[in-house]
Each structure stands twice: as structure tokens, then as C-alpha cells.
Amino acid sequence: QSVLTQPPSVSGVPGQRVTISCTGSGSNIGAGYDVHWYQQFPGTAPKLLIYDNNNRPSGIPDRFSGSKSGTSASLAITGLQAEDEADYYCQSFDSSLIAWVFGGGTKLTVL
Amino acid sequence: VQVQESGPGLVKPSETLSLTCAVSGGSISRYYWSWIRQPAGKGLEWFGRIYASGSTDYNPSLKSRVTMSVDTSKNQLSLKLKSVTAADTAVYYCASSGFYGDAFDIWGQGTPVTVSS
Numbered sequence: 001q002s003v004l005t006q007p008p009s010v011s012g013v014p015g016q017r018v019t020i021s022c023t024g025s026g027s028n029i030g031a032g033y034d035v036h037w038y039q040q041f042p043g044t045a046p047k048l049l050i051y052d053n054n055n056r057p058s059g060i061p062d063r064f065s066g067s068k069s070g071t072s073a074s075l076a077i078t079g080l081q082a083e084d085e086a087d088y089y090c091q092s093f094d095s096s097l098i099a100w101v102f103g104g105g106t107k108l109t110v111l
Numbered sequence: 112v113q114v115q116e117s118g119p120g121l122v123k124p125s126e127t128l129s130l131t132c133a134v135s136g137g138s139i140s141r142y143y144w145s146w147i148r149q150p151a152g153k154g155l156e157w158f159g160r161i162y163a164s165g166s167t168d169y170n171p172s173l174k175s176r177v178t179m180s181v182d183t184s185k186n187q188l189s190l191k192l193k194s195v196t197a198a199d200t201a202v203y204y205c206a207s208s209g210f211y212g213d214a215f216d217i218w219g220q221g222t223p224v225t226v227s228s
Contacts, residue, residue: 002154036214045204045221046155051214089155093213099170100145100213102155 003028004090004103011109012080020075020106022090028101030071033093037066037075040087040105049088050075077108085110112137114219116205121225128195128224132188132205139163139186142207145215146179146190150201160208161188195226 005023012018022035029035035053038046048057050066053073065076073092077084090103118130132144140163149155159169161179169177178191188205202223206215 034212034214036212038215045206045218046215047218048211048214048216051211051216055211057211057216091155091214097171099172100157102157104154 002104003094003097003101004092006088006090006103006106008104009107009109011111012077013111014080014082016080017076017078018080018108019077020088020090020108022073022075022092022103024071024073024092024094026071027096028071028092028094029068029073031095033095035066035068035073036091037064038089038091040089046089080110082110084108112142112207112217114205114207114217116203116219116222118203118222118224120223121227122195122199123228124196124226125194128190128192128199128226130190130192130203130205130222130224132190132219134186134188139181139183139188142209142217143213144181144188145206145208146188147204147206147215148199148201149204149221153201156201158190158192197226200224200226 037050039049040046053068054066094101113135115133122128143160145160146158161167180189202221204221205219207217
């Protein structure tokens with residue numbers, strides 16, 4: 001059971017907008033800690049997609065965006081492409097656990 | 112900056128797992144360095160982090176079994192995990208943070224570890 005809760009799977013068709021939620025609690029996202037998002041393809045390391053809730057590292061397309069409100073955060077992908085099919089993870093800090101924690105991951109399928 | 116993890120691949124139960132992370136193309140002193148693992152088909156777990164000075168922050172859930180060290184002369188990090196069990200079977204990643212806050216922006220390709228007799 002992950003501290004941050006993500007839906008196990010989401011799907012969409014090319015060109016569509018999809019969102020992935022990340023629900024935490026008052027000791028992590030709700031406490032004001034930043035949320036980061038990663039993209040992972042099978043057999044490869046995670047790649048930073050969004051940092052500090054809504055910022056993109058250089059090289060990340062603006063189709064990817066993040067938001068945060070209360071005890072939750074979301075990753076949005078617009079203009080969905082077949083190459084976006086991957087696993088996505090959220091990450092934040094938990095003050096009760098005194099550790100950086102990750103969501104359980106969401107598998108995005110492009111239909 | 113490139114990161115390369117290495118390890119034994121197979122470790123027997125109750126033994127100590129030792130992993131190394133070699134950093135090239137940049138100074139190891141510039142970033143915080145964390146170890147993160149991922150069991151097959153599962154999510155990510157943060158072990159702890161170390162700075163070039165040697166200061167560490169460990170995940171309390173693993174603290175009693177984990178030791179991290181840094182060798183700035185070799186630009187290398189090390190992880191030791193003692194008393195391993197099958198539950199420690201995973202891909203182990205070395206990752207850095209500090210450039211984009213506490214987000215992990217540079218990752219190694221990971222090294223698989225299997226705990227089995």
C-alpha cells in the first residue's frame with residue numbers, strides 16, 4: 001500500500017487529454033511538500049517529467065503539465081501520442097515517515 | 112552527468128548486499144545522491160541519500176540495515192544492505208537530486224539484485 005495513491009491504469013486515444021491523479025494526506029502533499037512526476041518505460045529507469053508541482057525540466061514537451069491542490073496532485077497529458085504509453089509515478093516527501101515516497105504508479109495505455 | 116550502478120546480481124539470504132554507483136561527466140559533490148529500488152512489477156522505494164560531505168539521511172523503515180558511503184576521489188557511492196531476504200529482490204537505482212529541488216533528475220540504468228540461496 002503506497003502512501004501516495006494513484007489509479008492503477010488510465011487509457012486514452014491519440015490526441016485526447018488524460019489526467020493521472022495522486023492522492024496523499026496531511027503529512028505529505030497536504031503539508032505543502034512539492035510533488036514530482038516521472039515517466040518510466042519497461043526495462044528503463046524513471047525519467048523526471050514534472051518537478052515542484054508544475055515545472056518542466058528542459059526537454060520535456062509542454063504537452064505535459066502538473067497541478068496540485070490540497071492533498072492531491074495531477075499530471076495532465078494533452079495531445080496524447082502512442083509514445084506516451086508508459087508507467088507514471090508521483091513523488092513527494094512525507095513528514096511522518098521522514099522519507100521521500102512514491103505513488104504506486106499508473107499505467108497509461110494509448111488505444 | 113552519467114551514472115552507472117554495479118553489483119553482484121545474486122546474493123544469498125542473510126548476507127550483506129553491496130552496490131556501487133560510479134558518477135562520470137560531472138562532480139559527485141554537486142548533488143545529493145539517493146538509492147531507490149523497484150521490485151519487479153512494483154513501485155519505487157527510497158532508501159536514503161548521501162551528500163559529498165558524507166552526511167546521510169536514511170529511510171527510517173530501512174535505517175537499521177542500510178549504510179551509505181561516498182568516495183569523492185573516485186566519484187563513487189556505495190550502498191550496503193545487511194541481512195537481506197527475498198523481499199530485497201529488486202532493481203536498484205542510484206539517482207541524484209538538487210538541481211531541480213528534491214526531484215530525482217539523473218538516474219542510472221539500475222542494477223538487478225536477486226536474493227536466493
